[in-house]
Amino acid sequence: MFTDATGLSTSRFLPLGGKAGAKPAGVPASPLDGASLPGAPMRAGRDAEIIAQGARAEYCYRIVAGCVRTVKLLEDGRRQVGAFLFAGDLFGWDAGGEHAFAAEAVTDVTLRRFKISDVEERAATDHTFATRLRRYLIAQIGVARNHLVLLGRKTAAERIASFLTEMTDRLDSRPGSGIDLPMSRADIADYLGLTVETVCRGLTELRRHGTVTVDRTRIVIRDRAALGQSTGVRLH
Amino acid sequence: MFTDATGLSTSRFLPLGGKAGAKPAGVPASPLDGASLPGAPMRAGRDAEIIAQGARAEYCYRIVAGCVRTVKLLEDGRRQVGAFLFAGDLFGWDAGGEHAFAAEAVTDVTLRRFKISDVEERAATDHTFATRLRRYLIAQIGVARNHLVLLGRKTAAERIASFLTEMTDRLDSRPGSGIDLPMSRADIADYLGLTVETVCRGLTELRRHGTVTVDRTRIVIRDRAALGQSTGVRLH
DNA sequence: CGTGGGGTTGAATTGTGTCAATCAACGTGG
DNA sequence: CCACGTTGATTGACACAATTCAACCCCACG
Secondary structure (H helix, E strand, C coil), rough: CEECCCCCCCCCCCCCCCCCCCCCCCCCCCCCCCCCCEEEEEEEECCCCCCCCCCEECCEEEEEEEEEEEEEEEECCCCEEEECCCCCCCCCCCCCCCCCCCEECCCCEEEEEEEEEHHHHHHHHHHHHHHHHHEEEEEEEEHHHHHHHHHHCCCCHHHHHCCCCCCCCHHCCCCCCCECCCCCHHHHHHCCCCCCCCHHHHHHHHCCCCCEECCEEEEEEHHHHHHHCCCCCCCC | CCCEEECCCCCCCCCCCCCCCCCCCCCCCCCCCCCCCEEEEEECCCCCCEEEECCCCCEEEEEEEEEEEEEHHHHHHHHHHHHECCCCCEEECCCEEEECCCHHHHHCCEEEEEHHHHHHHHHHHHHHHHHHHHHHHHHHHHHHHHHHHHHHHHCHHHHHHHHHHHHHHHHHCCCCCEECCCCCCHHHHHHCCCHHHHHHHHHHHHHHCEEEEEEEEEEEECHHHHHHHCCCCCCC
């Protein structure tokens, strides 16, 4: 399931030692960056389970490259995807208890693994690190709360528009050039609290209106304004 | 809207100076407890807006007594309640930017207000405090993620059963004695991503099956096992 | 060149929302 | 102290958005 990649050069993605080297483009600032702890380099193949649901929380991870989903599975098969995570993101951060969500590789993934106790120790001795970590956690709370609004109050069409906007913001390096969605329609559906069919219909509807171009995984936003409108806007 | 309660003795609820005094029953452990920062005592009346949606994040709050809801309002009137908060809980914790959610008093509320910059400073000099704060934030992430599953994948009946279970766990000091829900049906509906009518129907259904007794705000769980079953259980 | 898994589309079904009426509780002022 | 208006809760009838069930397509892969 896991490939320990000790022998593999990951320096392409992030400085190993943690001192020199500019951060490569596309990798956002995050705690547990180069300068922090060493972290064990790892790889996980497509659909590999990185964290099992219910497992004791001992390790957390930072993504170097690739995409990860967090997943909660109900006994009758219903599934909720909690988040999609990309390079720079942390996960497995359920300090103390069990992992409430599983974490699975959406694509082949390069990771760094950290013992949670090591991270806590580091936080206890390095204020700057602790502050960055705290900021990151607070941001995560904001992201989750925002998603609550989507799941609780938005229509199918609005959810899909919001999703495309979110993914474009996170993945589209050169605005307008389009993105390749790494995840399946089923993943998207379970992230948005919909069915695969509804996601499809929503996408074809947007295509029909000329708002986006869709070809399997390839998405290009044609009319950003229209997409924004479909999002189900903010503030009273 | 606010009543500055400087002249008011809140020592009934929590030690002011922050050294002596046992924690009163019903107030769970949390950071920003007595021993931390002073914090300005405040009061807010029923339905008062404590934090405005979109306001610059400058202060955060700990609840001493009463109930608070966090709310996001969409321009067409749709509303999502992010969380219900009780004694010991913190809110307003959107460090750095704006408050994405408003915070409103569900009941009359006694609070302590803290400057976020003061809290950050304290965290930078007191590892123990920083750790407790971090643990609390992580727990909040867990709570939010759990709610994602409810909103994304549970049926109306399951949401209502989950809600009653949650509230009983948090409010019922003497198990089986029942609770008084401080919030309206509309609040419950907006928390669960439903309408008032659906919440009502769900409650009467549970009543009809003898699972709970409902009389306006008063709720008594009669058959905890049956309620647990209706919850839409965990783990695959 | 079959085979199978994801994706898309169509038709039927249903859970939940919408609209509307009634009821109960409460505060207010005559 | 009671009539009244107001607000929240409950119930019913109906509508509709999204799910379910089903068929089909397309491409990747053995």
